[in-house]
Amino acid sequence: MTTTTAASAPTLSDQVASASQVAPSQRAHAATRRGVRTKLSAAVLVAATAFGFLFGFTAPSVSPVTPPAPPSAAAVSTPAP
Amino acid sequence: MSQRVGVRASSPGSRARPETVLVTMSVVGFLLAVWPIILPLTRGQGLPLLPFLAHVCGMLAGYGVLVLVALMSRWPFLERSVGSDQLARWHSAAGRTVLTLILVHAWAATQAWANVRGESIAAALRDVLGMRGLIAATVGTIVLIVIAILSARAARRALKYETWHGLHLLAYVAVALSFLHQLAGPDLTGHRWLQVGWALAYTHVFALAVRHRFLAPLSLARRHRLRVVSIEPEAPGVVSIVVSGEHLDELRAESGQFFRWRFLTPDTWWTAHPFSLSAPPTNSTLRLTVKSLGDGSRLLQSIDIGTWVIAEGPYGAMTADRRTRPHVLLVAGGVGITPMRSLFESMPLDEDQDLLLLYKVADLESAVFREELEWIARGRGARVHYVFGGDRDSLSASGLLELVPDLLERDVYMCGPPGMSDAVRGQLALAGLPAMQLHEERFAF
Numbered sequence: 001m002t003t004t005t006a007a008s009a010p011t012l013s014d015q016v017a018s019a020s021q022v023a024p025s026q027r028a029h030a031a032t033r034r035g036v037r038t039k040l041s042a043a044v045l046v047a048a049t050a051f052g053f054l055f056g057f058t059a060p061s062v063s064p065v066t067p068p069a070p071p072s073a074a075a076v077s078t079p080a081p
Numbered sequence: 082m083s084q085r086v087g088v089r090a091s092s093p094g095s096r097a098r099p100e101t102v103l104v105t106m107s108v109v110g111f112l113l114a115v116w117p118i119i120l121p122l123t124r125g126q127g128l129p130l131l132p133f134l135a136h137v138c139g140m141l142a143g144y145g146v147l148v149l150v151a152l153m154s155r156w157p158f159l160e161r162s163v164g165s166d167q168l169a170r171w172h173s174a175a176g177r178t179v180l181t182l183i184l185v186h187a188w189a190a191t192q193a194w195a196n197v198r199g200e201s202i203a204a205a206l207r208d209v210l211g212m213r214g215l216i217a218a219t220v221g222t223i224v225l226i227v228i229a230i231l232s233a234r235a236a237r238r239a240l241k242y243e244t245w246h247g248l249h250l251l252a253y254v255a256v257a258l259s260f261l262h263q264l265a266g267p268d269l270t271g272h273r274w275l276q277v278g279w280a281l282a283y284t285h286v287f288a289l290a291v292r293h294r295f296l297a298p299l300s301l302a303r304r305h306r307l308r309v310v311s312i313e314p315e316a317p318g319v320v321s322i323v324v325s326g327e328h329l330d331e332l333r334a335e336s337g338q339f340f341r342w343r344f345l346t347p348d349t350w351w352t353a354h355p356f357s358l359s360a361p362p363t364n365s366t367l368r369l370t371v372k373s374l375g376d377g378s379r380l381l382q383s384i385d386i387g388t389w390v391i392a393e394g395p396y397g398a399m400t401a402d403r404r405t406r407p408h409v410l411l412v413a414g415g416v417g418i419t420p421m422r423s424l425f426e427s428m429p430l431d432e433d434q435d436l437l438l439l440y441k442v443a444d445l446e447s448a449v450f451r452e453e454l455e456w457i458a459r460g461r462g463a464r465v466h467y468v469f470g471g472d473r474d475s476l477s478a479s480g481l482l483e484l485v486p487d488l489l490e491r492d493v494y495m496c497g498p499p500g501m502s503d504a505v506r507g508q509l510a511l512a513g514l515p516a517m518q519l520h521e522e523r524f525a526f
Contacts, residue, residue, distance in 0.1 A: 048288035056277030
């Protein structure tokens with residue numbers, strides 16, 4: 001079962017359009033907020049870069065997980081008396 | 082339980098096609114996978130199968146972890162380009178792949194060690210775990226395995242969203258635990274700038290998550306000072322919560338979008354739930370509508386007036402600016418009516434344009450916003466068409482074409498439970514609706 005309701009009247013699109021208008025003072029606030037966000041992003045970027053270099057330059061230069069060569073025949077052979 | 086995994090964020094800003102994002106990630110992954118093959122060749126060495134597997138899987142797993150964190154960082158560029166729901170699906174698929182790579186890497190490396198040393202696998206495992214950073218990496222892997230098991234569909238159903246979400250956050254700890262092992266891996270050591278690059282990639286991706294998951298909501302909370310000002314029952318187990326705040330126009334939220342809401346009460350402060358705006362936003366108020374589907378949403382039914390709120394967003398691309406055609410069909414199912422109700426009120430509409438809302442509900446009595454919808458319909462010259470309970474014909478391809486003869490000339494916006502959405506999506510495609518004309522928001526936990 002379905003039912004439909006319908007009617008005709010002026011649209012609300014004009015109201016919606018006017019509601020979305022932004023006053024100059026609000027634009028100034030928005031610009032201020034963008035400035036704050038930019039500074040925050042810059043601070044996080046600088047911190048991430050600093051930590052990245054720190055971790056990268058202090059990382060081991062020789063891998064502790066490189067397998068050693070298998071014991072060679074010479075190494076395991078007993079020296080001649 | 083969360084009610085939604087949303088779609089593309091549409092607030093202004095740069096964006097890329099999802100395919101471009103996917104191809105870029107794949108190309109970087111391919112280059113990293115090739116590096117462990119190039120490295121021994123430049124040294125004139127061969128690479129037996131097991132070490133080859135260990136190296137390639139290790140590099141790809143390390144990169145995959147980065148991708149996993151980036152996908153869930155709420156980075157606006159990715160949210161706009163790909164969409165929250167698609168990002169969540171990619172994250173889920175990539176998570177399974179990365180875990181497989183980690184396990185293959187661990188097995189191949191240990192087995193290769195055992196072969197080289199002529200040891201048993203147990204002795205090799207003991208040797209390997211004794212190396213610097215390996216215990217931490219192993220603990221991290223175990224944590225990731227537990228998270229993966231709990232994220233499996235069956236396990237997830239048995240868990241509260243809040244519990245699952247809390248455990249999932251441990252993944253960050255698991256990744257941090259494996260970081261030293263990655264930097265000290267044989268593919269990076271001896272190449273200082275490669276180590277620096279790898280470390281920079283990790284710190285920047287973690288910074289993205291910190292910036293957008295933690296600092297951005299705090300910054301918004303400080304600026305907008307959101308508080309609950311009213312709670313209105315809409316239907317059994319469904320309430321609308323009106324939140325007031327300052328400078329809300331700066332959010333540039335639109336009908337069809339959603340926020341992740343964190344209500345600062347002792348019981349609810351630690352999880353953020355995604356809920357759509359159920360009315361067009363104003364400069365001082367936002368309204369969301371919550372159906373009791375789990376512990377989190379049940380607690381919100383009786384939240385105190387005056388409760389402080391942190392809202393993260395807006396997210397979602399199911400907005401009027403995605404429209405390509407003059408006429409519009411909105412399809413809603415269950416609590417998926419919330420973003421549709423907001424769009425129904427604010428979708429720009431000229432006199433020669435038609436707006437039809439198709440609302441699937443169990444019966445007329447259980448329809449949420451019934452009076453509001455009829456009031457909006459009267460005010461706009463729009464129509465609401467209810468589809469009840471077991472009526473499957475109306476949502477079939479032929480039923481839809483009969484109900485909306487100019488269906489193919491319309492943009493269709495849809496939000497509903499996964500079963501209904503999947504079925505209607507298929508029927509719309511069967512009816513011949515071009516995919517570009519379907520704008521969808523899927524909600525699920």
